Amino acid sequence: MYDERYNQKDYYWGLKPSSTCSSVIDIIPPSRPLKLLDAGCGEGRDAVYFATRGYSVTGFDTSPFGIEKARRLADKSKVEVEFFIADINEFRLAETFDIIFSTGVLQYIPEKLRQEILGNYKQFTSIGGINALSVFVTKPFIGEAPDSEQSAHSWISGELLTLYREWKIEYTAEDIFDCMSSGEPHQHAMSRVIARKVQSSPEH
Numbered sequence: 001m002y003d004e005r006y007n008q009k010d011y012y013w014g015l016k017p018s019s020t021c022s023s024v025i026d027i028i029p030p031s032r033p034l035k036l037l038d039a040g041c042g043e044g045r046d047a048v049y050f051a052t053r054g055y056s057v058t059g060f061d062t063s064p065f066g067i068e069k070a071r072r073l074a075d076k077s078k079v080e081v082e083f084f085i086a087d088i089n090e091f092r093l094a095e096t097f098d099i100i101f102s103t104g105v106l107q108y109i110p111e112k113l114r115q116e117i118l119g120n121y122k123q124f125t126s127i128g129g130i131n132a133l134s135v136f137v138t139k140p141f142i143g144e145a146p147d148s149e150q151s152a153h154s155w156i157s158g159e160l161l162t163l164y165r166e167w168k169i170e171y172t173a174e175d176i177f178d179c180m181s182s183g184e185p186h187q188h189a190m191s192r193v194i195a196r197k198v199q200s201s202p203e204h
């Protein structure tokens with residue numbers, strides 16, 4: 001489905017970075033070289049923005065059309081970003097990042113894999129580094145989106161925050177916003193968490 005959306009000249013999500021990007025920059029500014037991973041980077045709007053701000057960025061997405069456009073955007077913006085194609089459910093980190101960022105993607109992880117995948121991200125985050133994640137959540141007063149996908153599995157309110165209970169929560173919010181995708185007005189609820197990995201004290 002995303003290949004179809006991305007296989008056109010215009011950038012489906014536009015070029016403006018996601019709202020969480022500025023919070024990430026405030027919380028962990030690139031005052032030293034910092035490695036950032038954008039999991040499910042789509043057409044690269046956030047990955048390229050972070051690279052222009054001085055982060056050392058890697059991004060992956062399952063859509064080859066998205067990755068191709070992301071590479072073009074990086075070239076146009078004269079920044080180096082390492083982009084590759086991968087499925088979030090199969091890919092596991094084996095190197096450490098200072099920032100793991102993902103917006104609008106974790107709903108493609110089925111419930112049974114969530115703890116393992118986010119456990120892998122947490123393990124491969126540097127001490128003092130952050131995970132900045134946003135995911136769609138179900139609410140009983142918000143109906144199913146007209147263009148909801150079979151492969152998406154919404155999270156429940158608080159689920160993402162709970163997975164970071166032993167980290168320092170730098171920011172959390174649950175936003176309800178209007179959406180016109182598919183041409184039919186509807187709403188989404190999105191849970192956002194920015195959590196920092198802090199060294200445990202010796203008695204723990």
Ligand SMILES: C[S@@+](CC[C@H](N)C(=O)[O-])C[C@H]1O[C@@H](n2cnc3c(N)ncnc32)[C@H](O)[C@@H]1O
Pocket residue numbers: 002013018039040041042043044045046060061062063066086087088089102103104105108
């Ligand atoms: C709502 S878009 C968000 C894209 C990007 N994060 C942004 O905000 O511009 C969801 C993205 O998830 C990607 N995606 C869907 N399933 C995926 C999977 N199993 N592994 C990796 N990416 C996936 C899609 O290709 C799409 O780019």
